[in-house]
Amino acid sequence: MQLAAFAGPLHAHDHIEFTWITRGNGVRVVGETVEPFEAGDLVMVTPRVPHVWSSTGFADHPVRARVVQLQIAPELRRLAEWHHDIDGVLSSASGWQLIGSATREVQALFDQVFAAKGLSQLAAALQLLEYWVARSRDLGTCQALGSRAVLHSPDAAQQRRIDTLLRWIRDRLATEITVHEAAAVLHVSPASFPRAFKRLVGKPFTVYLNDLRVAQACVLLRQSDQPVARIAAVCGFSTLSHFNTQFKLRVRQTPRGYRLAGSRAT
Template sequence: MKVKQEHVTHSGQTFRFIRLELDAFRGERHRHRQLELTWIEQGAGLRFVGSSVEAFESDDLVLLGPHVPHAWVSAGERAGKPHLATVLQFSPDLIFQHGLPEMGSLSGLVALAGQGLQIEGAARGAMLAVLRGMPQRSSLLRLADLIELLGLLQEHQASLRPILDNAQHGSGGMQADEQRRVDRVLDWIHQHMDQSLTVEAAAALVHVTPAAFSRFFSREVGKSFTAYINDVRCSEASLRLRLSDRPVAVIARECGFETMSHFNRQFRIRTGSTPRDFRIGDSKPRRVVAPGNEGAQPD
Protein backbone atom coordinates (compact mmCIF):
# COMPACT_ATOMS: atom_id res chain seq x y z
CA MET A 1 0.00 0.00 0.00
CA LYS A 2 1.62 3.23 -1.12
CA VAL A 3 1.93 5.93 1.52
CA LYS A 4 0.33 9.26 0.61
CA GLN A 5 1.50 12.45 2.29
CA GLU A 6 -1.71 14.14 3.45
CA HIS A 7 -1.89 17.86 4.18
CA VAL A 8 -4.41 18.38 6.98
CA THR A 9 -5.92 21.85 7.39
CA HIS A 10 -8.28 23.17 10.06
CA SER A 11 -8.31 26.93 9.54
CA GLY A 12 -9.88 28.83 12.41
CA GLN A 13 -9.88 25.77 14.67
CA THR A 14 -7.33 24.27 17.03
CA PHE A 15 -8.00 20.79 15.72
CA ARG A 16 -9.91 18.96 13.03
CA PHE A 17 -13.01 16.99 14.07
CA ILE A 18 -14.40 14.49 11.53
CA ARG A 19 -17.29 12.06 11.80
CA LEU A 20 -17.39 9.54 8.95
CA GLU A 21 -20.44 7.56 7.80
CA LEU A 22 -19.40 5.24 4.94
CA ASP A 23 -20.32 1.93 3.33
CA ALA A 24 -16.71 0.77 3.84
CA PHE A 25 -13.32 2.00 5.01
CA ARG A 26 -11.15 2.10 1.88
CA GLY A 27 -8.64 4.79 2.80
CA GLU A 28 -5.18 4.48 1.27
CA ARG A 29 -2.17 4.30 3.54
CA HIS A 30 -1.15 7.85 4.42
CA ARG A 31 0.72 10.02 6.90
CA HIS A 32 0.57 13.62 8.13
CA ARG A 33 2.31 15.84 10.67
CA GLN A 34 -0.71 15.93 13.00
CA LEU A 35 -1.39 13.51 15.82
CA GLU A 36 -4.57 11.53 15.20
CA LEU A 37 -7.09 9.92 17.53
CA THR A 38 -9.35 7.47 15.66
CA TRP A 39 -12.41 5.75 17.11
CA ILE A 40 -14.04 3.08 14.95
CA GLU A 41 -17.64 3.31 16.13
CA GLN A 42 -18.82 0.56 13.80
CA GLY A 43 -16.91 -1.64 11.36
CA ALA A 44 -14.35 -4.42 11.06
CA GLY A 45 -11.29 -5.06 8.93
CA LEU A 46 -7.52 -4.67 8.98
CA ARG A 47 -5.67 -1.77 10.59
CA PHE A 48 -2.30 -0.86 9.05
CA VAL A 49 0.04 1.18 11.27
CA GLY A 50 3.66 1.42 10.16
CA SER A 51 4.90 -2.16 9.81
CA SER A 52 1.97 -3.54 11.85
CA VAL A 53 -1.16 -5.14 10.45
CA GLU A 54 -3.89 -6.17 12.91
CA ALA A 55 -7.57 -6.98 12.83
CA PHE A 56 -9.96 -4.39 14.24
CA GLU A 57 -13.65 -4.32 15.15
CA SER A 58 -16.07 -1.77 16.57
CA ASP A 59 -14.75 0.46 19.39
CA ASP A 60 -11.17 0.21 18.19
CA LEU A 61 -9.50 3.34 19.62
CA VAL A 62 -6.00 4.37 18.52
CA LEU A 63 -3.71 7.38 18.97
CA LEU A 64 -1.04 7.93 16.31
CA GLY A 65 1.91 10.27 16.45
CA PRO A 66 3.07 12.60 13.66
CA HIS A 67 4.12 11.00 10.36
CA VAL A 68 3.07 7.44 11.30
CA PRO A 69 1.71 5.70 8.14
CA HIS A 70 -1.77 4.29 8.71
CA ALA A 71 -4.98 3.03 7.11
CA TRP A 72 -8.13 1.17 8.12
CA VAL A 73 -9.50 -1.18 5.44
CA SER A 74 -12.88 -2.90 5.79
CA ALA A 75 -13.31 -6.66 5.64
CA GLY A 76 -14.99 -7.94 2.50
CA GLU A 77 -17.62 -9.70 4.59
CA ARG A 78 -18.92 -6.32 5.80
CA ALA A 79 -19.25 -4.76 2.34
CA GLY A 80 -22.29 -2.49 2.15
CA LYS A 81 -22.91 -2.43 5.91
CA PRO A 82 -22.68 0.90 7.77
CA HIS A 83 -19.20 1.98 8.86
CA LEU A 84 -18.85 4.82 11.37
CA ALA A 85 -15.74 6.53 12.68
CA THR A 86 -14.77 9.65 14.62
CA VAL A 87 -11.35 11.19 13.90
CA LEU A 88 -9.55 14.01 15.74
CA GLN A 89 -6.40 15.49 14.18
CA PHE A 90 -4.29 18.10 15.98
CA SER A 91 -0.83 19.57 15.59
CA PRO A 92 1.95 18.72 18.05
CA ASP A 93 2.33 22.51 18.34
CA LEU A 94 -0.71 22.40 20.63
CA ILE A 95 1.33 20.45 23.19
CA PHE A 96 4.42 22.62 23.04
CA GLN A 97 3.05 26.16 22.86
CA HIS A 98 4.17 28.56 25.61
CA GLY A 99 0.70 29.92 26.30
CA LEU A 100 -0.48 26.62 27.87
CA PRO A 101 2.41 25.42 30.04
CA GLU A 102 0.28 22.62 31.52
CA MET A 103 0.25 20.95 28.11
CA GLY A 104 4.00 20.49 28.26
CA SER A 105 3.52 17.53 30.58
CA LEU A 106 2.13 15.63 27.55
CA SER A 107 5.45 15.67 25.66
CA GLY A 108 6.17 12.09 26.72
CA LEU A 109 2.79 10.99 25.34
CA VAL A 110 3.60 12.57 21.96
CA ALA A 111 6.87 10.63 21.83
CA LEU A 112 5.14 7.37 22.79
CA ALA A 113 2.46 7.93 20.14
CA GLY A 114 5.21 7.58 17.53
CA GLN A 115 4.82 3.83 18.11
CA GLY A 116 1.06 4.02 17.64
CA LEU A 117 -1.04 3.39 20.76
CA GLN A 118 -4.07 1.14 21.04
CA ILE A 119 -6.19 2.47 23.90
CA GLU A 120 -7.75 -0.21 26.10
CA GLY A 121 -9.22 -0.74 29.57
CA ALA A 122 -10.18 2.18 31.80
CA ALA A 123 -8.86 4.79 29.38
CA ARG A 124 -11.02 3.59 26.51
CA GLY A 125 -14.22 3.53 28.55
CA ALA A 126 -13.66 7.06 29.88
CA MET A 127 -12.63 8.45 26.49
CA LEU A 128 -15.57 6.93 24.60
CA ALA A 129 -17.94 8.66 27.00
CA VAL A 130 -16.39 11.99 25.97
CA LEU A 131 -16.24 11.16 22.25
CA ARG A 132 -19.92 10.16 22.09
CA GLY A 133 -20.98 13.63 23.15
CA MET A 134 -18.67 15.64 20.89
CA PRO A 135 -20.86 15.79 17.73
CA GLN A 136 -23.48 17.84 19.61
CA ARG A 137 -20.98 20.25 21.17
CA SER A 138 -19.92 23.71 20.03
CA SER A 139 -16.37 24.17 18.71
CA LEU A 140 -15.22 25.77 21.97
CA LEU A 141 -16.62 22.95 24.09
CA ARG A 142 -15.04 20.42 21.71
CA LEU A 143 -11.68 22.02 22.47
CA ALA A 144 -12.37 21.45 26.16
CA ASP A 145 -13.24 17.85 25.30
CA LEU A 146 -9.92 17.40 23.48
CA ILE A 147 -8.00 18.62 26.52
CA GLU A 148 -10.02 16.21 28.68
CA LEU A 149 -9.17 13.35 26.31
CA LEU A 150 -5.48 14.18 26.51
CA GLY A 151 -5.72 14.32 30.29
CA LEU A 152 -7.32 10.87 30.35
CA LEU A 153 -4.50 9.50 28.19
CA GLN A 154 -1.94 10.89 30.61
CA GLU A 155 -3.84 9.57 33.63
CA HIS A 156 -4.30 6.03 32.24
CA GLN A 157 -0.96 5.29 30.60
CA ALA A 158 -1.16 1.68 31.76
CA SER A 159 -4.08 1.29 29.32
CA LEU A 160 -1.97 2.32 26.31
CA ARG A 161 -0.52 -0.57 24.28
CA PRO A 162 2.23 0.28 21.78
CA ILE A 163 1.35 -1.09 18.36
CA LEU A 164 4.90 -0.98 16.99
CA ASP A 165 7.97 -2.37 18.71
CA ASN A 166 9.63 1.03 18.40
CA ALA A 167 9.04 4.33 16.67
CA GLN A 168 11.84 3.78 14.15
CA HIS A 169 9.64 1.60 11.95
CA GLY A 170 6.57 3.81 11.95
CA SER A 171 7.48 7.47 11.98
CA GLY A 172 8.75 7.95 8.45
CA GLY A 173 12.46 8.30 9.18
CA MET A 174 13.61 6.45 6.04
CA GLN A 175 14.72 8.18 2.86
CA ALA A 176 12.18 8.79 0.10
CA ASP A 177 13.62 6.21 -2.30
CA GLU A 178 13.71 3.59 0.47
CA GLN A 179 10.11 4.43 1.37
CA ARG A 180 9.02 3.97 -2.24
CA ARG A 181 10.66 0.54 -2.38
CA VAL A 182 9.02 -0.51 0.89
CA ASP A 183 5.63 0.75 -0.32
CA ARG A 184 5.96 -1.17 -3.57
CA VAL A 185 6.71 -4.43 -1.75
CA LEU A 186 3.95 -3.99 0.86
CA ASP A 187 1.42 -3.20 -1.86
CA TRP A 188 2.50 -6.33 -3.75
CA ILE A 189 2.13 -8.49 -0.62
CA HIS A 190 -1.38 -7.19 0.09
CA GLN A 191 -2.50 -7.61 -3.51
CA HIS A 192 -1.15 -11.17 -3.81
CA MET A 193 -1.65 -12.48 -0.28
CA ASP A 194 -3.39 -15.64 -1.53
CA GLN A 195 -0.49 -16.59 -3.81
CA SER A 196 2.97 -18.01 -3.23
CA LEU A 197 5.27 -15.13 -2.26
CA THR A 198 9.03 -15.57 -2.29
CA VAL A 199 12.02 -13.44 -1.35
CA GLU A 200 13.30 -13.91 -4.91
CA ALA A 201 10.14 -12.45 -6.45
CA ALA A 202 10.09 -9.55 -4.00
CA ALA A 203 13.76 -8.81 -4.66
CA ALA A 204 13.14 -8.76 -8.41
CA LEU A 205 10.31 -6.28 -7.86
CA VAL A 206 12.74 -3.70 -6.42
CA HIS A 207 15.75 -4.76 -8.53
CA VAL A 208 18.09 -6.04 -5.81
CA THR A 209 19.54 -9.45 -4.92
CA PRO A 210 17.57 -11.70 -2.55
CA ALA A 211 20.24 -11.34 0.15
CA ALA A 212 20.25 -7.54 -0.14
CA PHE A 213 16.44 -7.49 -0.13
CA SER A 214 16.21 -9.54 3.09
CA ARG A 215 18.56 -7.15 4.87
CA PHE A 216 16.76 -4.10 3.49
CA PHE A 217 13.28 -5.34 4.39
CA SER A 218 14.22 -6.30 7.96
CA ARG A 219 15.98 -2.98 8.50
CA GLU A 220 13.22 -0.74 7.15
CA VAL A 221 10.09 -2.67 8.19
CA GLY A 222 11.38 -3.95 11.51
CA LYS A 223 10.65 -7.62 10.91
CA SER A 224 11.55 -10.28 8.38
CA PHE A 225 9.77 -10.66 5.03
CA THR A 226 8.42 -14.03 6.22
CA ALA A 227 7.15 -12.63 9.52
CA TYR A 228 5.34 -9.74 7.83
CA ILE A 229 3.57 -12.00 5.34
CA ASN A 230 2.50 -14.32 8.15
CA ASP A 231 1.19 -11.30 10.08
CA VAL A 232 -0.92 -10.14 7.13
CA ARG A 233 -2.32 -13.58 6.41
CA CYS A 234 -3.13 -14.43 10.02
CA SER A 235 -4.81 -11.06 10.61
CA GLU A 236 -6.96 -11.52 7.51
CA ALA A 237 -7.76 -15.11 8.53
CA SER A 238 -8.85 -14.01 12.02
CA LEU A 239 -11.36 -11.61 10.48
CA ARG A 240 -12.76 -14.19 8.08
CA LEU A 241 -13.09 -16.71 10.90
CA ARG A 242 -15.13 -14.23 12.95
CA LEU A 243 -17.21 -12.71 10.16
CA SER A 244 -18.05 -15.74 8.02
CA ASP A 245 -19.04 -19.38 8.43
CA ARG A 246 -16.80 -20.72 5.66
CA PRO A 247 -14.79 -23.84 6.58
CA VAL A 248 -11.44 -23.20 8.25
CA ALA A 249 -9.60 -25.03 5.47
CA VAL A 250 -11.18 -22.76 2.84
CA ILE A 251 -10.17 -19.63 4.76
CA ALA A 252 -6.63 -20.97 5.11
CA ARG A 253 -6.36 -21.38 1.33
CA GLU A 254 -7.93 -17.96 0.69
CA CYS A 255 -5.27 -16.37 2.89
CA GLY A 256 -2.37 -18.11 1.18
CA PHE A 257 -1.63 -21.04 3.50
CA GLU A 258 -0.80 -24.16 1.52
CA THR A 259 -1.21 -26.61 4.43
CA MET A 260 -3.43 -26.68 7.51
CA SER A 261 -0.50 -27.62 9.72
CA HIS A 262 1.37 -24.45 8.72
CA PHE A 263 -1.78 -22.34 9.16
CA ASN A 264 -2.46 -23.79 12.61
CA ARG A 265 1.12 -23.22 13.76
CA GLN A 266 1.37 -19.62 12.56
CA PHE A 267 -2.10 -18.73 13.85
CA ARG A 268 -1.37 -20.20 17.29
CA ILE A 269 1.92 -18.24 17.52
CA ARG A 270 0.02 -14.99 17.00
CA THR A 271 -3.25 -15.55 18.87
CA GLY A 272 -2.51 -18.29 21.40
CA SER A 273 -5.24 -20.53 20.00
CA THR A 274 -5.98 -22.69 16.98
CA PRO A 275 -8.19 -21.24 14.22
CA ARG A 276 -11.11 -23.46 15.27
CA ASP A 277 -10.84 -22.50 18.95
CA PHE A 278 -10.56 -18.84 17.94
CA ARG A 279 -13.83 -19.09 16.00
CA ILE A 280 -15.66 -20.93 18.78
CA GLY A 281 -14.34 -18.81 21.64
CA ASP A 282 -15.55 -15.38 22.67
CA SER A 283 -12.49 -13.75 21.09
CA LYS A 284 -11.82 -10.14 20.24
CA PRO A 285 -9.24 -9.15 17.63
CA ARG A 286 -5.85 -9.73 19.17
CA ARG A 287 -2.46 -8.23 18.63
CA VAL A 288 -0.37 -9.95 15.99
CA VAL A 289 2.85 -10.80 17.79
CA ALA A 290 5.71 -11.00 15.31
CA PRO A 291 7.72 -14.08 16.27
CA GLY A 292 10.76 -13.10 14.18
CA ASN A 293 12.28 -15.31 11.51
CA GLU A 294 10.15 -18.42 11.32
CA GLY A 295 11.81 -20.30 8.50
CA ALA A 296 12.30 -20.09 4.77
CA GLN A 297 8.68 -20.50 3.69
CA PRO A 298 6.78 -17.18 3.71
CA ASP A 299 3.51 -18.53 5.09
Protein backbone atom coordinates (compact mmCIF):
# COMPACT_ATOMS: atom_id res chain seq x y z
CA MET A 1 0.00 0.00 0.00
CA GLN A 2 1.11 3.58 -0.67
CA LEU A 3 -0.23 6.52 1.34
CA ALA A 4 0.51 10.21 1.74
CA ALA A 5 1.41 9.40 5.36
CA PHE A 6 0.91 6.67 7.93
CA ALA A 7 -1.71 8.28 10.17
CA GLY A 8 -4.10 5.52 11.18
CA PRO A 9 -5.42 4.91 14.70
CA LEU A 10 -3.85 2.68 17.31
CA HIS A 11 -5.59 -0.65 16.78
CA ALA A 12 -5.49 -4.36 17.56
CA HIS A 13 -6.88 -7.50 15.89
CA ASP A 14 -6.74 -11.29 16.07
CA HIS A 15 -4.30 -11.71 13.19
CA ILE A 16 -0.54 -12.08 13.14
CA GLU A 17 0.65 -9.09 11.12
CA PHE A 18 3.90 -8.80 9.17
CA THR A 19 4.87 -5.29 8.04
CA TRP A 20 7.71 -4.30 5.73
CA ILE A 21 8.24 -0.56 5.37
CA THR A 22 9.58 0.05 1.86
CA ARG A 23 9.53 3.85 1.95
CA GLY A 24 9.19 6.53 4.63
CA ASN A 25 10.07 7.04 8.27
CA GLY A 26 8.41 7.98 11.53
CA VAL A 27 7.52 6.45 14.88
CA ARG A 28 6.26 2.91 15.49
CA VAL A 29 4.17 1.86 18.50
CA VAL A 30 3.84 -1.88 19.16
CA GLY A 31 2.41 -2.73 22.55
CA GLU A 32 4.55 -0.96 25.13
CA THR A 33 7.40 -0.14 22.71
CA VAL A 34 7.79 3.25 21.03
CA GLU A 35 10.62 3.38 18.49
CA PRO A 36 11.65 5.10 15.26
CA PHE A 37 11.20 3.30 11.95
CA GLU A 38 12.59 3.83 8.46
CA ALA A 39 12.60 2.09 5.11
CA GLY A 40 13.58 -1.54 5.60
CA ASP A 41 11.76 -1.87 8.94
CA LEU A 42 10.49 -5.47 9.27
CA VAL A 43 8.16 -6.28 12.16
CA MET A 44 5.80 -9.08 13.14
CA VAL A 45 3.00 -8.00 15.52
CA THR A 46 1.41 -10.77 17.58
CA PRO A 47 -2.40 -11.06 17.87
CA ARG A 48 -4.43 -8.58 19.92
CA VAL A 49 -1.50 -6.21 20.46
CA PRO A 50 -2.25 -2.47 19.95
CA HIS A 51 0.00 -1.05 17.23
CA VAL A 52 0.38 1.85 14.82
CA TRP A 53 2.96 3.31 12.42
CA SER A 54 2.89 7.12 12.26
CA SER A 55 4.78 9.27 9.75
CA THR A 56 2.75 12.46 10.23
CA GLY A 57 5.13 15.38 10.55
CA PHE A 58 8.11 13.45 9.17
CA ALA A 59 7.52 12.43 5.57
CA ASP A 60 7.09 15.02 2.81
CA HIS A 61 6.61 12.29 0.19
CA PRO A 62 4.40 9.18 -0.12
CA VAL A 63 5.11 6.31 2.25
CA ARG A 64 4.83 2.65 1.32
CA ALA A 65 4.48 -0.64 3.17
CA ARG A 66 3.79 -4.28 2.38
CA VAL A 67 1.52 -5.92 4.97
CA VAL A 68 0.60 -9.60 5.38
CA GLN A 69 -2.03 -10.70 7.92
CA LEU A 70 -2.35 -14.33 8.94
CA GLN A 71 -4.77 -16.08 11.27
CA ILE A 72 -4.00 -19.73 12.02
CA ALA A 73 -6.88 -22.08 12.77
CA PRO A 74 -6.25 -24.46 15.71
CA GLU A 75 -6.45 -27.46 13.37
CA LEU A 76 -3.75 -26.06 11.10
CA ARG A 77 -1.55 -25.14 14.06
CA ARG A 78 -1.68 -28.71 15.39
CA LEU A 79 -0.51 -30.02 12.02
CA ALA A 80 2.62 -27.87 12.06
CA GLU A 81 5.65 -29.64 13.52
CA TRP A 82 6.75 -26.33 15.03
CA HIS A 83 3.41 -25.37 16.63
CA HIS A 84 4.94 -25.31 20.13
CA ASP A 85 7.47 -22.77 18.89
CA ILE A 86 4.64 -20.68 17.40
CA ASP A 87 2.86 -20.57 20.74
CA GLY A 88 6.06 -19.52 22.50
CA VAL A 89 6.85 -16.75 20.02
CA LEU A 90 3.30 -15.36 20.00
CA SER A 91 2.90 -15.43 23.78
CA SER A 92 6.30 -14.12 24.83
CA ALA A 93 6.41 -10.74 23.09
CA SER A 94 4.17 -8.05 21.63
CA GLY A 95 6.14 -8.22 18.41
CA TRP A 96 9.43 -9.19 16.81
CA GLN A 97 11.73 -7.12 14.60
CA LEU A 98 14.14 -8.65 12.11
CA ILE A 99 17.52 -6.98 11.69
CA GLY A 100 20.81 -7.56 9.92
CA SER A 101 21.26 -10.41 7.47
CA ALA A 102 17.73 -11.75 8.01
CA THR A 103 16.06 -8.80 6.29
CA ARG A 104 16.95 -9.75 2.70
CA GLU A 105 15.76 -13.31 3.13
CA VAL A 106 12.41 -12.30 4.59
CA GLN A 107 11.87 -9.65 1.91
CA ALA A 108 12.10 -12.46 -0.66
CA LEU A 109 9.42 -14.34 1.30
CA PHE A 110 7.17 -11.26 1.18
CA ASP A 111 7.58 -11.26 -2.61
CA GLN A 112 6.50 -14.92 -2.73
CA VAL A 113 3.35 -14.19 -0.69
CA PHE A 114 2.29 -11.37 -3.00
CA ALA A 115 3.07 -13.34 -6.14
CA ALA A 116 1.08 -16.42 -5.06
CA LYS A 117 -2.67 -17.08 -5.20
CA GLY A 118 -5.12 -19.24 -3.24
CA LEU A 119 -3.64 -22.06 -1.16
CA SER A 120 -0.19 -21.30 -2.52
CA GLN A 121 -0.44 -17.86 -0.95
CA LEU A 122 -1.41 -19.40 2.41
CA ALA A 123 1.56 -21.75 2.17
CA ALA A 124 3.88 -18.82 1.43
CA ALA A 125 2.47 -16.87 4.40
CA LEU A 126 3.03 -19.89 6.68
CA GLN A 127 6.60 -20.08 5.39
CA LEU A 128 6.99 -16.42 6.35
CA LEU A 129 5.79 -17.22 9.87
CA GLU A 130 8.04 -20.28 10.10
CA TYR A 131 11.04 -18.16 9.16
CA TRP A 132 10.22 -15.60 11.87
CA VAL A 133 9.75 -18.33 14.48
CA ALA A 134 13.10 -19.87 13.61
CA ARG A 135 14.87 -16.50 13.74
CA SER A 136 13.37 -15.64 17.16
CA ARG A 137 16.02 -17.85 18.74
CA ASP A 138 18.81 -15.68 17.31
CA LEU A 139 19.12 -12.35 19.14
CA GLY A 140 21.53 -11.15 16.47
CA THR A 141 18.84 -11.15 13.79
CA CYS A 142 15.53 -10.96 15.70
CA GLN A 143 14.62 -8.70 18.60
CA ALA A 144 11.55 -8.90 20.84
CA LEU A 145 9.38 -5.79 21.05
CA GLY A 146 8.16 -5.62 24.63
CA SER A 147 6.36 -8.20 26.72
CA ARG A 148 2.76 -9.30 26.37
CA ALA A 149 2.61 -9.76 30.15
CA VAL A 150 2.15 -6.03 30.78
CA LEU A 151 -0.63 -5.55 28.23
CA HIS A 152 -4.26 -4.98 29.10
CA SER A 153 -6.83 -5.80 26.42
CA PRO A 154 -9.08 -2.72 26.20
CA ASP A 155 -12.61 -2.82 24.90
CA ALA A 156 -13.56 -0.77 21.83
CA ALA A 157 -14.50 2.31 23.85
CA GLN A 158 -11.24 2.22 25.83
CA GLN A 159 -9.29 1.70 22.61
CA ARG A 160 -10.80 4.86 21.11
CA ARG A 161 -10.05 6.86 24.27
CA ILE A 162 -6.43 5.78 24.45
CA ASP A 163 -5.94 6.38 20.72
CA THR A 164 -7.37 9.89 21.12
CA LEU A 165 -4.97 10.51 23.99
CA LEU A 166 -1.90 9.18 22.15
CA ARG A 167 -2.73 11.29 19.08
CA TRP A 168 -3.16 14.31 21.36
CA ILE A 169 0.25 13.63 22.92
CA ARG A 170 1.96 13.25 19.52
CA ASP A 171 0.50 16.57 18.36
CA ARG A 172 1.88 18.39 21.41
CA LEU A 173 5.32 16.88 21.89
CA ALA A 174 7.04 20.25 21.55
CA THR A 175 5.05 21.68 24.47
CA GLU A 176 4.83 20.92 28.17
CA ILE A 177 2.24 18.18 28.72
CA THR A 178 0.75 17.90 32.18
CA VAL A 179 -0.99 15.01 33.89
CA HIS A 180 -4.06 17.21 34.46
CA GLU A 181 -4.38 17.90 30.72
CA ALA A 182 -3.80 14.28 29.75
CA ALA A 183 -6.29 13.05 32.34
CA ALA A 184 -8.95 15.33 30.89
CA VAL A 185 -8.38 13.89 27.40
CA LEU A 186 -8.68 10.33 28.77
CA HIS A 187 -11.76 11.32 30.79
CA VAL A 188 -10.38 10.21 34.14
CA SER A 189 -9.38 12.13 37.26
CA PRO A 190 -5.76 13.29 37.65
CA ALA A 191 -5.45 11.02 40.70
CA SER A 192 -6.47 7.90 38.78
CA PHE A 193 -4.70 8.81 35.53
CA PRO A 194 -1.25 7.26 36.25
CA ARG A 195 -2.73 3.87 37.05
CA ALA A 196 -5.18 3.99 34.13
CA PHE A 197 -2.47 4.98 31.66
CA LYS A 198 -0.07 2.25 32.77
CA ARG A 199 -2.84 -0.35 32.61
CA LEU A 200 -3.83 0.66 29.07
CA VAL A 201 -0.39 1.39 27.59
CA GLY A 202 1.87 -0.89 29.63
CA LYS A 203 4.23 1.70 31.07
CA PRO A 204 4.16 4.90 33.16
CA PHE A 205 3.04 8.10 31.44
CA THR A 206 6.38 9.91 31.83
CA VAL A 207 8.32 6.93 30.46
CA TYR A 208 6.02 6.70 27.45
CA LEU A 209 6.30 10.44 26.84
CA ASN A 210 10.11 10.32 26.89
CA ASP A 211 10.09 7.18 24.69
CA LEU A 212 8.01 9.01 22.10
CA ARG A 213 10.15 12.16 22.25
CA VAL A 214 13.38 10.20 21.86
CA ALA A 215 11.91 8.19 18.96
CA GLN A 216 10.95 11.43 17.22
CA ALA A 217 14.41 12.82 17.88
CA CYS A 218 15.97 9.74 16.27
CA VAL A 219 14.01 10.38 13.08
CA LEU A 220 14.95 14.06 12.99
CA LEU A 221 18.63 13.37 13.70
CA ARG A 222 18.81 11.05 10.69
CA GLN A 223 16.50 13.02 8.42
CA SER A 224 17.62 16.61 8.99
CA ASP A 225 20.73 18.64 9.70
CA GLN A 226 19.09 20.69 12.45
CA PRO A 227 21.34 21.35 15.47
CA VAL A 228 20.94 18.83 18.30
CA ALA A 229 19.75 21.55 20.66
CA ARG A 230 17.01 22.54 18.20
CA ILE A 231 15.86 18.93 17.84
CA ALA A 232 15.75 18.57 21.62
CA ALA A 233 13.47 21.61 21.85
CA VAL A 234 11.25 20.49 18.96
CA CYS A 235 10.76 17.13 20.71
CA GLY A 236 9.74 18.77 23.97
CA PHE A 237 12.87 18.55 26.11
CA SER A 238 13.29 21.66 28.24
CA THR A 239 17.07 21.30 28.57
CA LEU A 240 19.79 19.76 26.42
CA SER A 241 21.22 17.86 29.39
CA HIS A 242 17.86 16.16 30.06
CA PHE A 243 17.58 15.28 26.38
CA ASN A 244 21.06 13.75 26.35
CA THR A 245 20.32 11.71 29.48
CA GLN A 246 17.01 10.32 28.17
CA PHE A 247 18.48 9.66 24.71
CA LYS A 248 21.48 7.72 26.02
CA LEU A 249 19.24 5.74 28.37
CA ARG A 250 17.22 4.42 25.41
CA VAL A 251 19.60 4.42 22.45
CA ARG A 252 22.90 3.73 24.26
CA GLN A 253 24.51 6.51 22.23
CA THR A 254 24.70 10.27 22.35
CA PRO A 255 22.49 12.12 19.86
CA ARG A 256 25.58 13.22 17.90
CA GLY A 257 26.93 9.67 17.90
CA TYR A 258 23.59 8.36 16.62
CA ARG A 259 23.55 10.92 13.80
CA LEU A 260 27.12 10.10 12.85
CA ALA A 261 26.42 6.35 12.79
CA GLY A 262 23.49 6.98 10.46
CA SER A 263 25.57 9.04 8.04
CA ARG A 264 28.20 6.31 7.91
CA ALA A 265 25.56 3.68 7.21
CA THR A 266 24.31 5.59 4.19
